[in-house]
Amino acid sequence: MHIPDGILPLGLTLGGFAAAAGMTAICLNRIEAQPDPRAGLPRASLMTAVFFAASLVHIPVPPTSVHLLLCGLMGAMLGWYAMPAILIGLLFQAVMFGHGGLTTLGVNGVILGLPALAAFGLCRALQGATHPAAAAFASFVAGAGAVLLAVALFAVILLAGLPGHLDASAERAAILALALAHLPLALAEGLVVAAVLGFLRRTSPEMICVR
Template identity: 40%
Template sequence: MAHIPDGVLSVPVLAGGFVVAGGLVAVSLRRLDERTIPRAAILSAAFFVTSLVAVPVGPSSVHLLLSGLMGLMIGRLAAPAVLVGLLLQAVLFGFGGLTTLGVNTANIALPGILFGALFAPAVLRAEAGRAGLLAGICAALSVAGTGLLVALALALSSSDYVPSARILLVTYLPLMAGEALITGFAVSFLKRVKPDALAGVAP
């Protein structure tokens, strides 16, 4: 459950989410230009589509985030890419919520941006196989980061959510594996056929 719905979080947590997400988007948009717009748009569309497909896991459900891949390919532009995807999902399908838009954007985009910045230099230097392995680790850590932020948002909103937050973290384990495989394969493939797709993604 990376998409926290309306009516769950406390007002201070919602406000903090909008502040963090707003700051990320404002800083990120400075890098938006004719070269980066198509790449950001494609990844935003991919995020929009894949995150609509939720797989039940225990008492919750999970879906692909692609945050690690976005962090590696578009860096800070992952923030507006995620924001657009979440906004369209909330408006068109009622998926997630409008009041939680800031929290959900920060929870998904921030780990991808941070771990993408950490792993991008090594991924750019590595050959295809090793780049795929590093990208997979980046994706798994990004998902873990999102899980921790979701749990934190719930726990800060109410102590009643703490047991649920702990269970929620467990549901992210299979998602970490799935994201690692998909992102690792994608990056390894790109390194072989179009290495410039990963060039210039420093934070």
């Protein structure tokens, strides 16, 4: 889910930067409005490290392989801090490992940041769920849904920016195969988010960001 440099046309990359800047501005505004904006920084910093390292964990899904995204977990754990944390993680991934690119940093930020904020919104909307099974199901939907939303955004942006000289049917088939390969990952990340949030609800409920 990391689009590298040179894949998208200039208009889409500039649009990605504009959208990512707008989303980040909204998130920073909401963070600043909190009683203690610095209180969430230690957790955001640690989760940024987790997010950064997660892209190196490859899961073989024959005939290809996928890597962890963790955008649902980022959103559920960090709330408004998720967007800047994801952008910083993406910057490190692009500079150090060539995962993604610098010109596509904005687009990749939107692809992963928007699902994270959606997962945050879902967790916040369902925070009143008292039944453990209902809360676990909501957490699973947040984790799995974030992966599926990221895959959908990735595919739509790629298809929108497909150059005319390429074999469109071959590229569409490759994108579809990649999207299908992410279905097991969505399931796995949904279970991870459900397990982590379930553990935190029992031990440290204040760790779950619902503001």
